[in-house]
Amino acid sequence: MPADRTPTTRIGRTARIGGLVAGQGARVAGGKLLDKARTDDSRERAQRKRTAAIVEQIVVQLGSMKGAAMKFGQVLSTVDLPGLEPEDSERIKTRLAELRDSAPHVPFRRMEQLMAKEWGRPLARVLADIDEDAIAAASIGQVYRAETRDGTPVAIKVQYPGIAEAVESDLRNLQLLLPLLGRIAPGLDTAAMGRELRERITEELDYELEAQSQRQMVRAWRGHPFVRIPAVDTEHSTRRVLVTELIEDGAPFAAVKERDDDVRDEFAEIVYRFFYGCVSRLDLACGDPHPGNFLRLPDGSVSFFDFGMMRRLPSGYARREAQVFGAIRAQDPAGVTRALDGLGYLPDGWDFPDELLYEHMRRSGAYLFEWEQPARLSGAAAHALMESVLSIGGDWRRMVRSFNVPPEGLLVRRMENILFGVACDLRAAADWGSLWAEFFLDEPADTALGRLERDWALDRAA
Template identity: 55%
Template sequence: MARGGKDNSQIPKGRIRRTAKVAGLAGGQTARNYATKATNLTRGEEARHAAMTRRQAEAAEQILEVLGNMKGAAMKVGQVASFIDTGAFPEEFQERIQEKLAELRDSAPRVAFQDMRKVIESELGNSLKEVFAEFDEDAVAAASIGQVYRARLHDGRDVAVKVQYPGVAQAVRSDLQNLGLLMRVAKKIAPGMDSKAMTKEIRERITDELDYEQEAQAQRAFGRAWRGHPFVVVPGVITPLTRERVLVTEWAEGIGFEEVRE
């Protein structure tokens, strides 16, 4: 798991604030597109095409940046859209956009450890020192619902500790009321996306992701199904330390999506 990402302690939670952020993206991109089209009236065909593709690439970068900071279902929309082929963008933008897409998958802006620590200790009912012999305060991965830390139990086992962002459940509920607007924004970075199917999937699945005990059950089932496989490894769940907002599993090394794709 790759480290990285900026620190981001404040996740907007209420519907008004989150709607304003997404609406600002949608409106801002529309205004810029009109400005580009107006300027294009004085350009040749090739220059017009180049200007519009550059505008699309710049818009994609901005959208991915904002969705990454919002977390919740807004970021989940960006994550799903992130599995697109950047070949449609100008060559000079492809590397930058790929970096933004990769950040959405596992290196999004982090929430400060002091805020995440409160969630861990509240869920487990003990201080970190009582539960863990060692705890690395730098998150190794961050995504739409929570982020992951590496720690060591008092019995010597290395574990991954997945912690839900404080307030993210409220953020998700707000986003579910704004999915139509979110899809309009997502279409700007993934024009070929099936927004109807994506909306249905997010509505049905994302609230389940807020319950880490339910995720733990699914992980145990996967572990049983893949037991003994020569290269597929499913980390075991540390059940006594798993709660609704904290999931503790065995630590396992792996490779990222970009490495698999290459």
């Protein structure tokens, strides 16, 4: 298990981020000087590669740190930042996944001390047993398998010691990064993005808030035919320790990937139904649909956990996003522009043709609108989608660098991109367009799972 060399002092973390900003800022300035001697085409290529290199360095450097820095890097890697080529974006996501999966663990002795402090008594007074080897590690904590004194198997998520102080320092230091992002993506409202990330990451530090969100999920999905949410042990959960029901008999994502088509397809549809159902029915964006956060149970249902990064969406937000989808289906370029402008994706001074924006959105969502359904997604299918978008031509590259990512949409876009990657990784097939229309346009459910879910919703309403 790798040693943890993450800088923990305020000075050390400030030095890491400050050095990153200084180095990449110099790359921007130097590149602009060289651009003056280039032709238009070579300047465009150089700018694209420079943007990719800068964002990759930001994401990789932040991804190697715990706390807010790592979380900031994770969010950036899964949002389609303006100016990034799709293939560069995919490479950056892969690099961050490698960093996340190889994250160093904190020794149990230090985590035990924190648990004892939170509970106000030794572990033996609370637990009958605990496995000292963590079963999972994330940006701000580790998870352990344990058993309470009354014999209940539980999962215990414990914050890293000192992580709250590190996050406080990071959130101040990350202000240094926002102007750099603004230089490589001029249309991006970096101030709004910074505020949104500060709010979400600060909330994620409070496990009592996460426990509240998880209890809300338990209530919202109670009795569902194929979604399971572990119960929260309220008695033993604190601000820095979260105790929940332990799910031990589930198959992880890696095992599901090896199953037959029908199992993978059903699993992918359930995952989509859960996360998009939260957006469209509960006005909630779950910002961390990482494959490590759901398990396939023996009966085919899926258990979901980790509700630290959540956002309450404005009432009816899904309906407003649906206007984009509806305008694309209606082949209405002006309608696409109006809908995206109303959502905040187009900055002031937007002057690109409706037809160009429509073509970008149509090709980006071709697997929903145009591919024969059910469509089987895969790495090759994602590559074909990417190649189609890259071939648009004209002012397309300048246009995508001008996009904004509004605060309300940040976690929704992160969720959307991760889920598309999950479906491609699973090589899953579904009628993706009908699924989207069911959730956002209230069109009738057209699958066996959809009909089960509809009957469950009707029973709850009755």
